[in-house]
Structure formats: structure tokens, C-alpha cells
Amino acid sequence: MALAGKEQPEEALYLRSLPIAATLLALWIAPAGAQLSIEITGAGAQRIPVAIVPFAGEAAIPPGLSGIIRTDLERSGLFRGLEIPPLSPLPTETAIVNYPEWRSRLADAVVFGSVVARPEGGFEARFRLDDVVKQARLGSVAFPMARDTVRATGHRIADFVYEKLTGEKGVFSTLIAYVVKRGSVYELNIADADGMGEQTVLKSFEPIISPAWSPDGRRLAYVSFENKKPVVYVHSLSDAKRIVAANFKGSNSAPAWSPDGSKLAVTLSREGGSQIFLINPNGSGVRRLTTSSAIDTEPRFSTDGQWIYFTSDRGGTPQIYRIAATGGEPQRLTFEGSYNVTPRPSPDGRTLAYITRNGDKFQVALLDLTNRQTQIITDSERDESPSFAPNGRMILLATVINGRGVLSAVSADGRVKQRLSTPAGDVREPAWGPFIE
Numbered sequence: 182m183a184l185a186g187k188e189q190p191e192e193a194l195y196l197r198s199l200p201i202a203a204t205l206l207a208l209w210i211a212p213a214g215a216q217l218s219i220e221i222t223g224a225g226a227q228r229i230p231v232a233i234v235p236f237a238g239e240a241a242i243p244p245g246l247s248g249i250i251r252t253d254l255e256r257s258g259l260f261r262g263l264e265i266p267p268l269s270p271l272p273t274e275t276a277i278v279n280y281p282e283w284r285s286r287l288a289d290a291v292v293f294g295s296v297v298a299r300p301e302g303g304f305e306a307r308f309r310l311d312d313v314v315k316q317a318r319l320g321s322v323a324f325p326m327a328r329d330t331v332r333a334t335g336h337r338i339a340d341f342v343y344e345k346l347t348g349e350k351g352v353f354s355t356l357i358a359y360v361v362k363r364g365s366v367y368e369l370n371i372a373d374a375d376g377m378g379e380q381t382v383l384k385s386f387e388p389i390i391s392p393a394w395s396p397d398g399r400r401l402a403y404v405s406f407e408n409k410k411p412v413v414y415v416h417s418l419s420d421a422k423r424i425v426a427a428n429f430k431g432s433n434s435a436p437a438w439s440p441d442g443s444k445l446a447v448t449l450s451r452e453g454g455s456q457i458f459l460i461n462p463n464g465s466g467v468r469r470l471t472t473s474s475a476i477d478t479e480p481r482f483s484t485d486g487q488w489i490y491f492t493s494d495r496g497g498t499p500q501i502y503r504i505a506a507t508g509g510e511p512q513r514l515t516f517e518g519s520y521n522v523t524p525r526p527s528p529d530g531r532t533l534a535y536i537t538r539n540g541d542k543f544q545v546a547l548l549d550l551t552n553r554q555t556q557i558i559t560d561s562e563r564d565e566s567p568s569f570a571p572n573g574r575m576i577l578l579a580t581v582i583n584g585r586g587v588l589s590a591v592s593a594d595g596r597v598k599q600r601l602s603t604p605a606g607d608v609r610e611p612a613w614g615p616f617i618e
Contacts, residue, residue, distance in 0.1 A: 230288055242331055389405050424463055427447050428464075477495070544559045
């Protein structure tokens with residue numbers, strides 16, 4: 182939604198660049214044409230060396246579990262997988278651990294496991310994690326597994342290892358959503374956090390923007406232009422059914438879920454000008470939250486649901502504000518620079534990611550909400566749509582490289598950088614999903 186006569190939020194910049202074409206193609210979840218690939222372009226200085234021993238029997242159901250676990254851990258930037266020499270026989274979760282030997286291999290931790298067939302069918306992935314330095318077992322688990330759930334099981338094991346060694350939850354089993362434009366077709370896709378397992382939720386000849394995960398990970402809200410205007414939909418991922426959440430006069434855009442999933446904050450122009458409203462996910466219970474002659478857009482709830490952050494040009498240039506979810510007088514949060522948009526609060530509520538103009542570049546910045554200090558954490562030129570991982574460690578974003586949209590990820594301290602791309606297509610509008618219990 183454009184800020185008339187002024188600099189525009191990145192959502193608006195993207196909207197203006199999208200052609201309006203034909204009609205809706207399909208509504209379903211189906212395998213997509215190409216997976217995202219990940220390139221790690223930076224890593225943390227202090228990485229924990231971990232030995233992931235090949236699981237005995239894993240060759241029977243490719244891809245191998247040990248490779249998935251190692252790749253996940255290395256991708257976090259916190260771990261360094263050690264090269265394992267050929268071992269015969271392969272030690273399993275029942276083996277007696279020779280801690281001095283693994284310490285001589287410079288391992289701080291080691292993972293052993295096996296894949297065994299279950300009498301009733303399917304398989305079981307068994308593993309254990311040991312702290313080599315403390316010479317202590319940290320845990321052992323067995324997960325049921327089928328041939329088509331090898332990757333999901335590997336992610337679960339990597340999450341277990343990550344949490345035991347760092348004290349915080351891993352995000353390898355979470356999902357991401359994003360929009361890909363291939364030729365004249367737009368796809369709303371979801372994939373594993375590593376870019377694999379891509380599935381298409383929606384295809385359309387019209388633009389799709391602003392996907393937002395519900396707190397339980399079962400629904401996506403998004404904006405579709407299939408009716409020649411922006412309309413907010415809520416889409417159930419389990420059965421592909423969807424409902425119209427906002428199709429009022431004028432523009433309906435920028436949906437954001439409340440932490441309990443009972444409300445959506447949206448930007449509507451139904452009463453003249455673009456303002457922020459609260460609605461129920463089924464479109465009922467409309468309540469106006471902001472009232473100004475400016476454009477108020479891109480709302481986002483705080484983690485505790487007490488505040489709504491948003492972008493507004495009410496001060497003359499696009500800046501970030503917040504307003505109590507119950508209403509009241511907005512507070513301005515950003516003062517450095519003339520262009521700060523797209524606020525995204527961290528899961529712990531302590532920091533705020535947003536897009537700032539830095540010279541002629543548009544980059545991701547972090548605002549410490551306690552001391553109001555800011556830090557730019559990306560070095561790219563045209564970033565959009567930052568989205569925190571549910572543990573707050575990484576931020577997923579879209580950026581433009583050589584005229585094509587790709588997804589990137591950067592750690593909250595700026596040290597670890599990754600790039601996710603697809604061989605053919607313009608990738609935008611990322612959203613990192615929640616933890617799935």
C-alpha cells in the first residue's frame with residue numbers, strides 16, 4: 182500500500198512491481214517444481230565440534246540420517262561437524278563410549294545411532310548423545326520412522342542435539358512459507374526450514390503477498406489479488422480449505438496473527454486512508470485501532486499480545502510505531518534515518534527487526550527495545566520481509582541479487598549468513614513458522 186508522495190514501505194515497493202494477470206489456478210497442497218538450496222556464506226567464530234557417526238543400517242532408507250543431522254547442526258552456525266574415518270563395525274547407541282579416543286579426535290560431543298526394522302512394519306531410529314568433555318551421556322531416544330519421514334526424523338534428532346548442547350529449542354523441524362514467481366504464475370509454498378520438502382499451497386496468475394503463520398502452525402493468512410484487488414484469506418493447511426477474512430471496500434492487506442490466534446491485525450482502507458484494524462479470522466468483529474490522516478500499515482503483535490507494532494508516515498517519513506492492542510496513543514520507536522519499515526518483534530520480545538535505508542541500501546536492522554540501540558546486521562542492498570525463527574536465533578528475509586529475489590537468513594548477531602535460492606523463480610515474502618508441538 183503506497184505512502185502517497187513519500188517513500189514507501191517495502192511491501193508497497195513490491196506491490197508496485199507486480200503485474201496483474203489472469204485468474205486463480207488452483208487451491209491445493211502439492212509437490213512444487215524445485216527445492217530451495219542453501220549456501221552458507223558465514224559462520225560463527227566459536228562452533229562446537231560434534232562427531233555425528235553414521236547410523237548403522239541407515240543406508241537401507243536414504244537419505245542417510247547422519248548427513249541430515251550434521252547439515253542441520255552446521256547450518257545453525259553453532260556447530261562444526263567432524264570428519265569421521267571409516268569405522269567397522271559402526272558403533273551404535275548401545276556401544277561403550279571411548280571418551281579419550283573421541284577427545285583425541287577433537288570432539289566435544291558425539292552422536293551414535295542405528296536404524297532397525299520394526300516387526301510391525303516401518304523402522305525405528307535409535308540414537309544417543311554423549312558429552313565427550315564431561316564424559317557423560319546427555320540422552321537417548323528412539324523415534325518411529327517410515328521411508329518417507331527420514332528427513333523429518335533427522336530434523337527431530339538434530340533438534341534434540343541442539344537443545345541438549347545449547348539449552349534452547351532447535352528449529353530444524355519447523356516450516357517456512359514464501360512466494361515464488363515463475364514466469365506469469367505465483368506460488369505460495371511451504372518447505373522445511375532447510376528448504377527441502379517444498380509444497381505448493383496456492384497457485385495463481387495474480388500476485389500473492391504477506392503470508393503469515395497462525396500461532397499453532399495450522400493456518401496461513403495471506404493476501405491474494407485473484408479478484409483484481411487485495412483480499413485477505415485464511416487458509417487451512419490440513420484440508421486446503423480457506424475463508425475470506427477481509428474483503429471490504431478498498432484495500433485489504435498485511436495480516437498478522439495475535440499470539441493466541443483469536444485475532445488478525447490488518448490494514449484496511451474501508452473508511453478512507455489505510456488504517457489498522459482488528460478482526461476475527463472469519464472476518465467478523467471489525468474494530469478500528471489507529472486513526473490518523475497518514476498511512477498506517479504492516480502491523481505486528483508483540484509476543485505477549487500487549488502491543489501492535491506498525492509502519493506509519495504520520496511523522497513525515499516512514500517510521501515504526503507501536504500502539505497498545507486495546508487502543509490509545511501510538512508511540513514512535515525509530516528516529517534514526519528517514520526510512521524504517523516492516524517491524525518484526527523477536528520471540529523473546531527484547532528486540533525488533535526492521536528494514537532501514539542505509540545510504541542507497543535497504544538492510545535489516547535490530548532495535549534493542551530496552552536501551553534503544555540499533556545495529557544493521559546484513560550487508561546486502563535490497564532486503565525485504567524479515568522473519569524471526571521461533572527460537573529467535575536466525576532471521577529469514579528476502580533480498581534481490583542480480584535482479585532476482587532470493588531468500589537469505591542471518592543470525593541475530595549478524596555473524597552467520599545463509600542464502601536459499603531456487604534454480605528458476607523470483608522468491609519473496611518469507612515467513613518462518615512456529616514451533617509445532
